[in-house]
Amino acid sequence: MLEVQNLQLTLNGNSIINGLDLHVDRGEIHGILGENGTGKTTIANLIMGTNNYKPTAGKIIFEGQDIAGLSVSQRAQKGITLAWQEPARVEGLTVRDYLALSRHNGQADQLERFLLMVGLEPAQYLDRDIDATLSGGERKRIEMASVLAMRPKLAILDEPDSGIDIVALPLLLNSIMEMNKQGSSVLLITHSERVTEISHRVSILCAGTIIRTGPPAETSLWFKDNCRTCLHINEPVDEPK
């Protein structure tokens, strides 16, 4: 479904993404584990086309087409979407309208359902604005609800767990699995091993490249043993992929 080949991005002379290869299968939840600053958000932006990022080299192939030259809207219309690590606040846009905009064309789903899936009481939230008055965790959950409402082919979730309390986390993870069951592939970006448990495969990101891909339990363990204690922050360990 998604095939990223030898992706590179250089910003202001700094090489941020270094020959990254990534493969997400149809129907897969693919976890990306990486410490701070390893390039997780950058990859999300490159695949979605946001933040004005254009690959310095490499290919991003979605369903057989190189999408690197497409606009954000065109990519979304092909079925890709992104839940931001820090979602934007929009004055004057209600949760109801935001979810309705995201809703897949022609779908009659009730917006309430998507809020319930992320543990928010619809009556309390539908008429509120997605502005600065929402707490960080509330805004993140609404972001997730809007991705659910879109029913994308590929959802890129950038740290969906950050700012989410331990009571809501299982709900959120459930909603991701539910979305996956309904047919969405997921690129699940996180630095938490707990979150990668719901993945089918996990890749470890270090210094803008994938250094290891494998089953969640084993790969997370390797991450814990190596990356958590790594002294060469953002210098890839000498380890075969």
Add this chain to the structure above:
Amino acid sequence: MIRYSVEKEYQGMIDAYEMAGGDKRALQTKDVAKLVVHENRVLANDPIKGLKIETKETKSGVSVKLIVEEGAKIPRPVHLCFGLLPKEGLQEIIMKVDAKDNSEVSVIAHCIFPNAVKVIHKMDADINIGANARFDYKETHYHGESGGIEVIPKAKVKVNKGGVWQSTFALSQGMVGKLDYDFEVVCLEKAIAELTVKVYGKGTDDIKIWEKIHLNGAGARGLAKSRVVLGDKARAEVRGETYGNAPYARGHVDCIELVNGTEAVATAIPIVSVTNGKAKVTHEAAIGSIDRKQVETLMARGLDEDRAVDVIVKGILR
């Protein structure tokens, strides 16, 4: 009462009114006061108890006298609808408002020019708000997409002791064309004036906004607020002036202009002045750009860029 000969014209106005976001039912309900003017013809004039609307058709428009009787509290908003359906024409509205002491009314005006290619719409209003009276005025414009329109609303408002004037002028649907908005309010003792203008300029729209508030009575309060969003090659000059001329007068000028793209030009000129040592007037003016991340947030849900910008602008101007 609707004149039979103009029934078709009236229907045209009602349809355009609805297209512009107006609630059509309000124009069809019996116990709601309304006035519908097309070009220089009065198509409907339904006053209600406590509110008189006198009209006189002139060569180029209509002269309107709106009187709210002393102590009258009008329960439902009064609807005014001015417009011109053909592509060309001139409409001059001369408006005299007399809201007598202790009266209360809310007026919603829709100005509709859906097909304007070469249209001029002028309004000259002389407004008197009586002691402890309250007057809410909301004017919304709909201009169609050609931009061939010139809108010149001018008002002089006097708010007597303890009276309240609140007005919102909104022009965010269709092209603005040329706008020259000029509202001036004088507040006497403990009177309150709030002027709000919300405009979305695109193409080669040319926007001038001038809000002036004179706080002449002790304890008077004023707010001159403007929200302007500009795209393409639109230009806007916003002047917000507030003068504190009496003790304990409080005023504020609040102007935000957002520019989308590189060719639009926004200017803000706040003027605050105090001639009484016990008055206080403040201002804030900011010119910025539309937040890229907000736009991309909506684009990532499948909206194309123009639509995403529109949604965000609607939110700002709401």
